[in-house]
Amino acid sequence: MNKPNVIVILNDDMGYSDIGCYGGEVQTPNLDRLAANGLRYSQFYNTARCSPSRASLLTGLHPHQTGIGVLTYDMGPEGYTGNLTEQCVTIPEVLKANGYRTYMSGKWHIASNLTQPTSAWPMQRGFDEFFGTIIGAGSFYHPSTLTRGNSSADREALDNPNFFYTDAISDEAVDYVRRHDQQGGQDPFFMYVAYTAPHWPLHAHDEDIARYRGRFDAGWDTLREQRLERLVRAGILDKSWQLSPRDPTQPAFEDAEEKAWLIRCMEVYAAQIDRMDQGIGRILASLEETGQLDDTMIVFLSDNGGCAEDIPPGVDPRQLVEKLMIAQYRTRDGRQVRIGNYPDMMPGAEDTYQSYGQAWANLSNTPFRFYKHWTHEGGIATPLIIHWPNGIAEKGGIRHTPGQLPDLMATIVEATGSHYPDARNGQAIPACEGVSLVPSFTDPDVTRKPLFWEHEGNAAVRHGRWKLVRNYPGAWELYDMQTDRTELHDLAADQPDRVAELAALYDEWANRCGVIPRAQILEIMARSPEPAFWEKEG
Template sequence: MANGGKASDPNILLILNDDMGFSDIGCYGGEIETPNLDRLAANGLRYSQFYNTARCSPSRASLLTGLHPHQTGIGILTYSNGPEGYTSNLNRSCVTIAEVLKQKKYKTYLSGKWHIASNLTEPTDAWPLQRGFDHFYGTIIGAGSFYNPNTLTRGNDNIEHEAENDPSFFYTDAISDQAASYVRQHKVENPDKPFFQYVAYTAPHWPLHAHDEDIAKYKGRFDVGWDRLREQRLQRLVDDGIIHPNWQLTDRDPTQPPWTEAQHREWTLRCMEVYAAQIDRMDQGIGRILAALEETGQIDNTLIIFLSDNGACAEDIPQGVTARELVDQLMIAKAQTREGEPVQFGNDPNLMPGGEHTYQSYGTAWANLSNTPFRLYKHWIHEGGIATPFIVHWPNGIKERGGLRHNPSQLPDVMATILDVTGASYPKEYNGNAILPCEGESLVPSFSAAYGGRGPLFWEHEGNAAVRIGKWKLVRKYPDAWELYDMELDRTEMHDLAAQHPDRVRDMTEQYQRWANRCGVIPREKILALMEAQGETAFWEEEKQN
């Protein structure tokens, strides 16, 4: 089956969103209205212990290649002035899902965020068309205005003018509409070939931009505050069988006040309302993609996968952040709106988020809610940083409807799964370059029945690290000591057992170190020294651990 795709081979639709917590969407316990994702879950499978790699670029690199991010050159982010040792650019020791499936005559499409190339303005061999995609519409950069994004690109050509000249442009809608258009275009132009489509939303990554009508839907939805909402979410997760009833709800983040003492209440609520509206808008767009699949008769034989690239984001955008940092250095914003008004950067409680003239984030307390019931956030390898909702829908290949799967899995398993269901061959060499072996294990056995046979799972990001072997998870919040948790009894990581099991800690640490050495993980101490020598000051690289 490795040659010549045919219409009976399954289509693959891979949907990734950005900076969304484990329990935000409806089918994972949240208050946000996501009827289209809920429908996919009700007619497919939900996984309760699927993991990403805690940060945007590394997760995207791992998802698309079936490798750990360090092996692909994307150890942290994609700015070319990053620490030595990681190229900050998708290297040639890996192949993307698109490159693999093109060898089997799949047509390949990408709509949305790329964020795995260091050159943001000139096409390189790390851009989508050069990495296996026949068609690309989206952004090369990792974040930005939803009304007027930087690096908007079609193929290899910058098309920022399309957003600048269109008062109705909104990036989430543009991603959805292009994806739906690709579905219809494929049916007309390539009716006898299968497709792979990667849909990569930036929602709900900051800045908090949303339509007024979507924001209005959530007026009052969060008024009881984050403490009560965390309790309510946990109860729904338990009732639905996603979370075990014996797992404790983690404490409120110690840096955050009880809801009864929260300041700037109207602004604070508005931040969460806009965040919810961002996800709502994405779900509306997913509905349009599903409608295109149904209209063209392709939905039954399309394997649809949905997940988030990391846990919820607790990053604050301080009021003192300058346009020079965001606009000139990082290229994740524009200084003016399309009407020429200045964009006001930073979390100013006197300015309600949502409009094009604002640039804000929703903050730690709401991110703590988004990651219910877990600890910590994006950047960290505790469950709040790496646990993602993971939905699989494929009527022709999955008979169970609404099933739950609790087997631990992680991003490289997506490549292994796609290889399994398509019969595509993973190359040892591609375009003259030796290719590292796929690190994933196929999820296909879990499509028909629960199973738990996967090998060890490993993570590292900014010194934060973990290894999970069976029920045991060894995890470190850099530069703190290793912690050990029994994930069958305590997945919310409330009871550190490291002192009781020194031999297990030693063995798992040794296994982690062997993996880190094999996969090219650079010790965090070396990276910090290099960053200091280079004077790197990007605001998200501040050491929140200190």
């Protein structure tokens, strides 16, 4: 078999059940097509936050091993550097050493220097070509840190009145496919397509928003029930798993105020995903036009669960524009950008900067509890689609074997016949932490080693059917994932020995992988106060 091309498509802040083939209302015919002709994984996991997820995906390591345990900011001399370490190897570096051309379009977000090329930038970490943003979030009409290669590409947004970042990411990926073919296409290629959709701000085209007019009028309570029904009917979730209660901090939809604005927020969020799917359709078309679709392994997933972060009215724009570089003061034609979730301002246009809020994020993560940041299922469960006609015979299959981000490095290495090195630039690096998913392409019952998570003190370990998880600084909770994946019945008090056994596994992993205790991180932050959540890009 020839070495396959590999395309990894990662999107940003999308919940488990938003896309059509995972029970959602969003029209995603292209992702649905990949699912219908490939495999869907029901229990695959990210790391609960965008920067750590990207670092883990690209290196096959846990994020703490890569220098990015929280985000891309320095936690002090005793903390994480917030910058991709040179003591790890990336997927493009591995594949480039095995004869691949490498391309990237989209969000990077694993380098602390946002304006000057460093050893943590894409071109220095194995990519032959790069177009995208170094920062983690921003306007879709005029994103900050837009870069081509190692140089600013800001004029590409400023000089094009039709510029929209989701479209630009898709168009660049299409261009890579076509140029690769025109240049002979003798070598296989790896392409990383990292969308910022549907991360806030809520920016979308009017025609895309219009497609969802009325679709969410029933409200989050009814829609959560409908999503779970579709997930069970599709065979993705077990019918015995109960729907988690609505987030207790949120009202019943019938009691919510400002309904017109709330509904519009969800319509724009859906439109963001829709636009991404349209772009994925163009990428698929370019593969078909060049005769490469059948021998290209395409992987799609999200970097964390749905995001419950609010952008309150009155946020100091200087924090977002000057300090974090994730917003603009003005639109490209000079109008003031109004930042904050003002209910008298409908989201979508360039002069708005809003988020969709906690109640809709609760819908996005149906049927699970919690959100991005947390290691309960709502924060870490992601859809995962793998499509590879020449490598996966089964069409439309579902795999229930658990897995997590480091597995993608191991999978790609095995599928491409590549070699994961034990050193980079003469320095020893950690062994890949992942387990290849390739056996699951033919065997639906693959067993695997335990899975681990830690983010901001929120932590978890899953071993077989058992998951130990905590919402920091709370106590450990224990759940039987075979009977209660929605984490409603805490068994910790009834099974202290199992709690102790799993906690010991977690402690061993945390020590080995350099997880810094959250109390120590908070001490460092107290000396240099942690930014409020809206100051944290990503």
